[in-house]
Amino acid sequence: MNEGVGVELENLWIRFGEFVAVRDANVDIRGGEFFSFLGPSGCGKTTILRAVSGFLNPSEGHVRIGGRDMAGIGANKRPTALIFQNLALFPLMKVWENIAFALEVKGVGAAERRKRADELLDLIALPGQGDKMVSELSGGQKQRVAIARALCAEPQVLLLDEPLSALDLKLRQHMRTELREIQQRVGITFIYITHDQGEALTMSDHVAVMKEGVIDQIADGRTIYDDPATAFVASFVGENNVFRGIVKSVDGNMAMVSTRRTGELNGRIASAAAGQLKPGDEAMMFIRPEALHMGSAETPVDRRITARIIHEEFEGQAYNVFLEGAEGKEIKMSLVNRGQSRLSGAGNEIAMMFDPDQAVVLPMGELAAE
Amino acid sequence: MKGFFERNGPLLGGYLVIAVGFWVLVLIILPQLAMLDISFRNNLPPALVGSEQDIYTLSNYEHFLKGNPGNPDRLALFGIETEVPFNRVDLAVFLKTLLAAVFVTLFDLILCYPLAYFLGQSAIGASGRVFALLLIIPYWVNEILRAFAFRIIFGDSGVINTVLVGLGLIDQPYDFIRENVALYAGLGYAYILLMIFPIYNAIESLDHNQIEAARDLGSPWWRIHWRVVIPFAKPGITSGCTMVFMLTAGALAAPQILGGPSSLWFTQIIYQWFNTGQNWARGSAYAVVLLITCIIFVLAMMRLFRVKIGEIAK
Numbered sequence: 001m002n003e004g005v006g007v008e009l010e011n012l013w014i015r016f017g018e019f020v021a022v023r024d025a026n027v028d029i030r031g032g033e034f035f036s037f038l039g040p041s042g043c044g045k046t047t048i049l050r051a052v053s054g055f056l057n058p059s060e061g062h063v064r065i066g067g068r069d070m071a072g073i074g075a076n077k078r079p080t081a082l083i084f085q086n087l088a089l090f091p092l093m094k095v096w097e098n099i100a101f102a103l104e105v106k107g108v109g110a111a112e113r114r115k116r117a118d119e120l121l122d123l124i125a126l127p128g129q130g131d132k133m134v135s136e137l138s139g140g141q142k143q144r145v146a147i148a149r150a151l152c153a154e155p156q157v158l159l160l161d162e163p164l165s166a167l168d169l170k171l172r173q174h175m176r177t178e179l180r181e182i183q184q185r186v187g188i189t190f191i192y193i194t195h196d197q198g199e200a201l202t203m204s205d206h207v208a209v210m211k212e213g214v215i216d217q218i219a220d221g222r223t224i225y226d227d228p229a230t231a232f233v234a235s236f237v238g239e240n241n242v243f244r245g246i247v248k249s250v251d252g253n254m255a256m257v258s259t260r261r262t263g264e265l266n267g268r269i270a271s272a273a274a275g276q277l278k279p280g281d282e283a284m285m286f287i288r289p290e291a292l293h294m295g296s297a298e299t300p301v302d303r304r305i306t307a308r309i310i311h312e313e314f315e316g317q318a319y320n321v322f323l324e325g326a327e328g329k330e331i332k333m334s335l336v337n338r339g340q341s342r343l344s345g346a347g348n349e350i351a352m353m354f355d356p357d358q359a360v361v362l363p364m365g366e367l368a369a370e
Numbered sequence: 371m372k373g374f375f376e377r378n379g380p381l382l383g384g385y386l387v388i389a390v391g392f393w394v395l396v397l398i399i400l401p402q403l404a405m406l407d408i409s410f411r412n413n414l415p416p417a418l419v420g421s422e423q424d425i426y427t428l429s430n431y432e433h434f435l436k437g438n439p440g441n442p443d444r445l446a447l448f449g450i451e452t453e454v455p456f457n458r459v460d461l462a463v464f465l466k467t468l469l470a471a472v473f474v475t476l477f478d479l480i481l482c483y484p485l486a487y488f489l490g491q492s493a494i495g496a497s498g499r500v501f502a503l504l505l506i507i508p509y510w511v512n513e514i515l516r517a518f519a520f521r522i523i524f525g526d527s528g529v530i531n532t533v534l535v536g537l538g539l540i541d542q543p544y545d546f547i548r549e550n551v552a553l554y555a556g557l558g559y560a561y562i563l564l565m566i567f568p569i570y571n572a573i574e575s576l577d578h579n580q581i582e583a584a585r586d587l588g589s590p591w592w593r594i595h596w597r598v599v600i601p602f603a604k605p606g607i608t609s610g611c612t613m614v615f616m617l618t619a620g621a622l623a624a625p626q627i628l629g630g631p632s633s634l635w636f637t638q639i640i641y642q643w644f645n646t647g648q649n650w651a652r653g654s655a656y657a658v659v660l661l662i663t664c665i666i667f668v669l670a671m672m673r674l675f676r677v678k679i680g681e682i683a684k
Contacts (some may be wrong), residue, residue: 053586075585082586088579092601101597102587153587 004032005016005066005079005156005360007052013063014047014213021047023213025061027205029191031156034183036192036200038224040236042370045193048210049159052080052191065157081150082159086166087142089134095145096130097187102153120148123182129142140171147182157189157268164199176202197237201225210234211368217272226358229272231365234286241292241331242367243285255361256302257285261329266302267359282364288353289320289334295353303359307331307346321349394494409654430655434460460639460656467636468663471619474557475565479607480521481558482566487599490573491581502570505563515625517556524552524628553628560624561617565610572606573599605681612668619664636660 007029014022022044028033046068050056050358051063056077060231061282063070067077081102089098097104099120100113108116114130121127124144130138135144150158160179164172180203200207201221208218209232218228228234245259250269255277258264267285268278277283295304307323314320314337321333333352375383390488410426418424437457445456489502508516523529530544534647546552578600584594592610600607625635643653672679 055582055586075582076588076590081584082583084579084583086577086579088577088583090580090584090598093597101584101589104597105588105590105593149583309475 002228003029005351006031006064006188007035007157007189008062008064008067008190009048009052009247010062010064012048012051013059014051014330015057015059016042022051022058026219027215029189031189032187033205034180034190034192034203035203036194036207037210038194038197038200038207038237040195042212043210044213045210046161047162049082049191049193052157053080053159054078054116075180079156080159081153081155081157083146083150083163085163086365087146087148087163089133089142091189093134094130095126095132095134095137098134099130099148100154113146116152117148120152123151123185124148139167140175142165143175147179151182151186155188157191158183160190160192162194162196164194165196166173169206172199179203201237209237211236211366226360228286228362229270231284231286231362232368233272234284234360234362236368239285239289239332239334241289243287243329243362245285246285247279247281247283247361249279250277254356255283257283257361259285260324261327262305263357264302264306266356267361268357269361273362276363277361280339284362284364286360286362287358288316289332290336291354291358292331292333292352293354294335295351297351299351299353303352303353303356305331306349307352308347308349311346323352396617405654406658413649413651430652431659433457433652434464434656434659440477449671454556460636462640463634464545464636464659464663467619467660468667470554470557470635471615474554474618475611475615477554477558478562478565479611481608482562482569483603483607486566486569486603487573487595492571492578502566505566509563511559514623514627516560517624517672520556520559520624520628521547526554536561547628548630548632550630550633553625553630554576556624556628557618557621560621561614564613564617568606568609568613570606572603576602604677606676606677608672608681611671615668616664619660 007027009025009027009168012022012025013020025048027035037048047056051058051245052065054070054073054077070078090101093101095113096117099117100108102177103113103116113317117130118127121130125170126144126146126148126353129137129141134145137145146163164175164179167175179190179192192200201224206218207221207224209216209224209227211230211232217224217233219227219229224233224237228237231242234240243257243259243262243265245257245265248256248258248264250256253269253274254266255269256264256266264301267287292305305325307325307329310320310322310324311323316337318337319335321335323331323333325331331352338339377383378386379568409430410428411429412423412425412429414421414424430637435457436455437460441455441457443456443458445452445454489499511519521528525531526543528546529541530546534540535543546555580602581594582599584598585591589597620637621635622641625633625638626641629635629638636656637660638654640656643649643656647653
């Protein structure tokens with residue numbers, strides 16, 4: 001198998017007429033890593049993928065693969081292979097012909113092609129299925145054939161455009177693990193496009209979060225989730241309770257925020273905003289539902305939120321509690337199901353507490369649309 | 371059958387049965403059977419129809435193969451002359467007609483495939499589709515008038531000759547009619563829409579990602595067409611080719627109007643037997659030969675290219 005090579009985007013701009021699809025993207029993807037672009041539909045992530053695969057020419061900037069500038073090199077000459085959202089398997093060819101198409105293009109003989117296809121069928125755990133037609137396979141099997149077809153081209157970079165979106169939940173979760181395993185086995189660079197944060201966080205070494213053509217943050221999944229760089233990232237990745245307010249005081253990397261409706265709360269300033277916030281600035285504090293716990297009257301006020309229960313929802317692994325704070329402020333708390341009995345029910349006022357380290361303070365910014 | 375009437379109601383159901391029955395029986399089966407029947411009879415004056423001379427005979431088909439009794443031509447097999455008489459004129463015209471129809475079909479296919487691909491798959495093609503519809507407008511004019519228009523275009527003082535002579539490319543007007551250029555151009559044009567639209571329909575439904583996937587896997591453009599687009603468009607291509615071939619082989623107006631003095635189309639021979647020759651029996655026999663040969667030819671081609679008849683109907 002090929003060694004994975006790095007992919008570099010430098011000052012990449014892509015415009016369609018007046019519309020700017022990608023705005024000054026700078027990304028450095030290391031060879032052999034699993035890299036994801038995460039963002040809502042229309043944020044420009046697929047456009048970036050098409051620029052890397054060569055179906056689209058950047059308006060400005062450079063795409064480099066393995067240090068080599070790709071300008072003027074067509075899609076059929078690049079060391080990349082793309083897995084399409086709808087897979088785009090060839091319906092009139094047998095499974096093995098699909099897989100070995102890249103070899104057919106290179107003029108490899110039929111016996112050799114068949115042998116290679118069978119090897120790849122073993123890799124994707126579909127041994128002996130080569131003579132079937134594509135239409136005879138299930139969704140998950142087609143998925144794997146698409147991966148094998150792309151791998152057969154021996155690409156140095158594999159590009160995946162939301163390939164799991166058509167599968168049902170169970171299969172999707174299974175394929176996540178499988179994709180990650182295949183990536184580690186073949187060792188090449190994977191660039192993955194998704195709007196599903198679960199996929200991005202579970203599989204990737206690094207994630208780039210995009211919004212309207214702009215990359216807001218590039219980091220590993222843990223950092224994206226725990227230490228978001230912008231209000232958009234905080235609200236798009238996972239769920240978050242947002243408290244808007246004014247910074248009252250700053251102490252090192254901690255800040256006291258005077259929120260509009262929930263009083264003064266203490267939180268940690270996100271690394272990306274370090275040194276940017278000073279007393280009097282407008283700020284947002286993000287506390288995830290699972291960062292809220294049951295508190296009591298003894299909890300210090302700067303880490304306590306009181307609110308009235310509206311209703312509870314049982315999700316299996318967790319109870320989601322929907323509450324209403326002062327002046328109708330909506331708050332969600334998520335309690336892990338440890339077999340405890342449910343809360344005392346709607347209408348009751350309860351105190352919740354949080355660890356200020358898990359309350360992220362960021363400058364005021366645009367949130368992700370619901 | 372009961373379900374059919376329950377679904378459509380007695381009125382609509384009855385209408386459908388009668389209309390389809392009328393169409394198939396009265397407009398297709400009965401005329402063909404009548405022609406088949408006549409083709410096996412002698413050509414008799416009306417007074418003798420039904421007399422003892424009115425018997426079934428193979429003489430009309432025999433004439434197609436052997437010609438008139440005094441015909442000096444003899445069939446030669448592998449260079450050895452046999453005693454079997456041989457209708458050189460009619461058989462040559464028959465063969466030439468079929469070959470010409472194949473040629474016109476291929477010409478239309480080569481012309482239409484790239485165009486249909488462009489209209490069906492490229493983004494610019496999408497806006498060009500309106501213009502493709504404009505292609506239909508000339509077909510509002512009658513076929514015979516269109517053939518005359520071609521005669522005018524290709525004539526000695528026609529547009530093409532005027533331009534060529536005017537530019538000094540040739541000294542004398544080129545006789546497009548005598549050289550059958552006008553005939554082939556006219557035939558190629560006459561049924562071109564029947565080629566372009568089926569292929570366009572097929573290609574238009576091809577997922578563009580498949581083309582990109584093939585390209586991404588390193589395929590040059592010709593292999594993308596060979597392995598992805600053409601197999602997908604095959605039913606459309608077959609359907610277009612079948613229609614163009616059948617109609618060209620059976621065309622009468624274009625050969626009549628645009629054909630050179632030395633060119634004879636097989637349909638013209640049939641027409642002569644019916645019209646000037648006043649021999650309906652022989653004309654029918656010739657027509658049956660043309661029909662059956664064309665059907666066999668098309669079925670053989672479909673077999674060769676592995677297309678099922680159901681796929682074409684799509």
